Amino acid sequence: MLLRLIPLLILFVNLCFAQTAKVVTIFPFHFASTDLSEKAALEELNGFFYDLFAGQLASTDYFEVVDRQNMEALLGEVALQQSGLTEQVLQLGKMKGAELAIFGTVTNVANQTFLTMKIIDISTSVIIKAIKQKGSLKKPDELALEAGYTFMKGLSRTLQQRYGIAMLVPGDAxxxxxxxxxxxxxxxxxxxxxxxxxxxxxxxxxxxxxxxxx
Incomplete structure (x- = not known):
């Protein structure tokens, strides 16, 4: 009887470890422009993406998202720089005990805005998903919709393949x-x-x- 229970016990332990929530940090997008009107639009984008990513990731029960105020307090002491951004994200993510980090950059080139979004595995430094979206900060809602849709759709597929986690974008992607x-x-x-x-x-x-x- 005891020998029969051992495989079940091992399975139970494995399931417990498999379902341990992964800690995720969501960094505000890095933007070098000094245009105050564009910075206001960027803050709007940052708020939208945090709410979207935090809500969707936390809803799976497989992820624990670092509180936004907690991250802002840390970033108030450390200014992210474009050069070496990935390394800074890895370092700060480790400080928060995170396993995954979402971050990105916004770049203006010839009156066009390019938004890059990435999610990185902090323990391996491997970027497991990245997208680049073209749009305009003059229309932040449209940029948020296009980039958010593309990233979340790709991310849900990646999480399914990599971790076996099913996650839907709002409205079935x-x-x-x-x-x-x-x-x-x-x-x-x-x-x-x-x-x-x-x-x-x-x-x-x-x-x-x-x-x-x-």
Whole structure:
């Protein structure tokens, strides 16, 4: 009887280790421009991507995402530089005990914006997924939708192949699903702003509209 239980015990232990959540850090995108209007658009992009990636990764129960405020506090002490960016990400990721890190860069060339997004395995320094998206910071929503859709679709496939983890992009990996996500996110932000401004009527309106997206 005991001998029969040993294989089951080994299987149980293996499953426990296999399901241990991987810690992920999400870094803000590096942008060298000094144009304040472009920096505002970049902050909007950073907020969208953090919410999207953190929400989708955490929803699988296979990942634990480092809190954004926690990362911002660390980055307040260390300024990321374009040169050696990957090495800095690896170093800071290790400081947070992370196994994976998502990071990227935004570059303007001849009035065009190129957004590069990567996810790296910190223990091996292997970039397991990378995409490059062309767009415009004058239309951050469109850039976010295109880049977010492309990255999440590729990432879900990579995680399935590499770790056996099934993860869907909002709306079953559709752009309409991402538009839905973006609209709902904007509504809750407007509700928060209205509440801070003391406008309870507007806050209730935005929250009611937000409920339609849940």
């Amino acid at each position: 559709s752009k309409e699903g991402l538009k839905h996500f973006l609209k709902g996110r904007d509504l809750i932000q407007q509700a928060v702003i209205a509440g801070e401004g003391g406008d309870d009527k507007k806050q209730k309106k935005f929250r009611a509209e937000r409920e339609k997206f849940l």
